[in-house]
Amino acid sequence: MxxxxxxxxxxxxxxxxxxxxxxxxxxxxxxxxxxxxxxxxxxxxxxxxxxxxxxxxxxxxxxxxxxxxxxxxxxxxxxxxxxxxxxxxxxxxxxxxxxxxxxxxxxxxxxxxxxxxxxxxxxxxxxxxxxxxxxxxxxxxxxxxxxxxxxxxxxxxxxxxxxxxxxxxxxxxxxxxxxxxxxxxxxxxxxxxxxxxxxxxxxxxxxxxxxxxxxxxxxxxxxxxxxxxxxxxxxxxxxxxxxxxxxxxxxxxxxxxxxxxxxxxxxxxxxxxxxxxxxxxxxxxxxxxxxxxxxxxxxxxxxxxxxxxxxxxxxxxxxxxxxxxxxxxxxxxxxxxxxxxxxxxGRLDNMFISGGENIQPEEIEKTILQSGLVKQVFVLPKADAEFGARPVALTAFHEQFSERAVEKLRIFLQTHLARFKQPVAYYPLPDLHQGGIKISRKTLADWLLQHIES
The missing domain is CATH 3.40.50.12780 (ANL, N-terminal domain)
Structure with a gap:
């Protein structure tokens, strides 16, 4: 048996x-x-x-x-x-x-x-x-x-x-x-x-x-x-x-x-x-x-x-x-x-096009994390009339979210990321875990649409 x-x-x-x-x-x-x-x-x-x-x-x-x-x-x-x-x-x-x-x-x-x-x-x-x-x-x-x-x-x-x-x-x-x-x-x-x-x-x-x-x-x-x-x-x-x-x-x-x-x-x-x-x-x-x-x-x-x-x-x-x-x-x-x-x-279905360039969000996220300024970050596309979409970042800094923290990160990225890959805006990362291990990108995209783009 x-x-x-x-x-x-x-x-x-x-x-x-x-x-x-x-x-x-x-x-x-x-x-x-x-x-x-x-x-x-x-x-x-x-x-x-x-x-x-x-x-x-x-x-x-x-x-x-x-x-x-x-x-x-x-x-x-x-x-x-x-x-x-x-x-x-x-x-x-x-x-x-x-x-x-x-x-x-x-x-x-x-x-x-x-x-x-x-x-x-x-x-x-x-x-x-x-x-x-x-x-x-x-x-x-x-x-x-x-x-x-x-x-x-x-x-x-x-x-x-x-x-x-x-x-x-x-x-x-x-x-x-x-x-x-x-x-x-x-x-x-x-x-x-x-x-x-x-x-x-x-x-x-x-x-x-x-x-x-x-x-x-x-x-x-x-x-x-x-x-x-x-x-x-x-x-x-x-x-x-x-x-x-x-x-x-x-x-x-x-x-x-x-x-x-x-x-x-x-x-x-x-x-x-x-x-x-x-x-x-x-x-x-x-x-x-x-x-x-x-x-x-x-x-x-x-x-x-x-x-x-x-x-x-x-x-x-x-x-x-x-x-x-x-x-x-x-x-x-x-x-x-x-x-x-x-x-x-990264995920093929996360990739988006901005002004004719392929943007892979995970590549930008890895570079942002290398700054040592950030605990967690998600990069998402935000609709843009001229470029079709531009990258924005939902960010949890080690320090409190502030314009000063964002500016330090912007300075770091100027020498580490191509201009078209640098996020055009930064927002505090919302707490949408719902007890799981991973945050859903779709949930974050819905949140972005509702709270930022409305």
Whole structure:
């Protein structure tokens, strides 16, 4: 009988009593404990009528109960989808209808799961539809990407190989489970039989207790601020995987002084998380394709297949293909092969034309971040009668937004960017995160239209 990864570790006498999980309260769970909690949650789901034909949703931030629900759903043979709890209820209801959700659970629904026997143990089928993950929807309406367990495991192996992650180490669950990057952490844990740590009250103190961490660049900046504030902190962390945005070289150089190796990665939901990664250096690329991934550049567009590729998009009870006739995923990301590594230039659908010149917003954003004056920036087109469109910047400075801060940035860009690429206006970056990892460019464009251009 095929076993699920957690069952393999729980059934093996050599691993069943080793520590598998550290909770947000600091409690320790062995692999046997984890398997028991998953069984308990699976029995709860069966009592609620969940079968291998069902789809379960969770709408919550990370917790042990949500992790057990995620894995118990798979153990029942059901599909699982995570929804951002910051979404308005109307949107959650819409997603549940659209993706055929039979049961949508929040934290409070899992508070009192009692001990009861499993009605039926499902055999692990690694190729059946397992998880649905919403894309970030940065270009508009998100899609539900359907993966089987094998794709998650295949993706995880490449990351573990690069980052020397093994059974004697730990990874912090620092990113949300409703996002593919959070799920990637879970599957690396399951591939290696290592430890999974949940952040405790002090996030950065918890972070420093795990050997491996996944962060977005703003979190890395906060970690450096924390270490400067608490220089006596014990640092067990050895490896940090960075992604989700441009990664300033100054940050990666600063974290090295603590004996931590930073890695720069490129990933996407359709490939079950990280695809390319390397030890961070001063070059703009993301290294080479990890174990089992294949890629090619076609008219500057990155095409992908191999380890981690999804089964398709799930819509109205059907699997819609995400590959083209040649079997490749066309990412709509523009890339270059430079110095024996991939450089991701930006989204092809973000590019716009200004006075006959092609403008790639991500190129301008990277240059702005190199100034050291800015925490986060988005460059968008603003309609212009003469040029068709001109670039403007929505900016979060390290200091308070002011004309003085803008002027310092303007002076920097005069010697670092071609005149036609320099933003013609700057606005404070609005807080439109809605609890997610990424801000949607479409949301920002809508905001710009409503608040600035009206």
């Amino acid at each position: 095929n076993l699920f990864p957690w069952q393999v570790f729980a059934d093996n006498p050599q691993s069943s009593q080793t520590i598998a999980l550290r909770s947000s309260q600091g409690d320790l769970f062995t692999w046997a404990d984890v398997a028991q909690k998953i069984n308990q949650t699976a029995a709860f789901l069966q009592q609620r009528g969940i079968t291998p034909q069902s789809t379960v949703a969770f709408c919550a931030k990370n917790s042990e109960a949500i992790l057990f629900l995620y894995l118990a759903s798979l153990q029942c043979g059901a599909k699982i989808i995570g929804l951002n709890p910051a979404f308005p209820q109307q949107r959650i209801d819409q997603f549940c209808r659209e993706y055929g959700v039979d049961l949508c659970l929040r934290h409070e629904d899992l508070a009192n799961i009692s001990e009861c026997p499993l009605a039926k143990l499902e055999e692990a089928d690694f190729l059946r539809p397992a998880t649905m993950t919403l894309t970030s929807g940065s270009g508009g309406q998100p899609k539900a990407v359907l993966h089987n367990m094998q794709a998650h495991l295949d993706n995880a192996r490449g990351v573990c190989q690069l980052m020397q992650f093994h059974a004697m180490q730990s990874w912090l669950l620092s990113l949300p489970l409703y996002h593919v990057s959070g799920q990637g952490i879970v599957w690396r844990w399951l591939v290696c039989g290592a430890q999974l740590h949940f952040p405790q009250t002090d996030f950065y103190a918890s972070l420093l207790q795990a050997t491996h961490v996944s962060l977005v660049p703003t979190q890395l900046q906060r970690l450096l601020d924390y270490l400067a504030r608490y220089p006596q902190s014990e640092v067990k962390t050895r490896h940090i995987l960075l992604g989700g945005a441009h990664i300033p070289v100054a940050l990666t150089q600063a974290i090295r002084t603590y004996g931590i190796t930073p890695y720069s990665g490129y990933g996407m939901t359709e490939m079950a998380s990280t695809i390319f990664a390397k030890v961070s250096d001063d070059k703009p690329g993301v290294g080479q394709a990890l174990l089992g991934r294949e890629f090619q550049l076609v008219n500057d567009e990155i095409w992908l297949k191999g380890a981690g590729l999804a089964m398709g998009y799930w819509k109205n009870g059907e699997i819609l293909p995400l590959i083209n006739e040649s079997g490749w995923l066309q990412t709509k990301d523009k890339g270059l092969w430079q110095n024996d590594e991939l450089v991701v230039v």
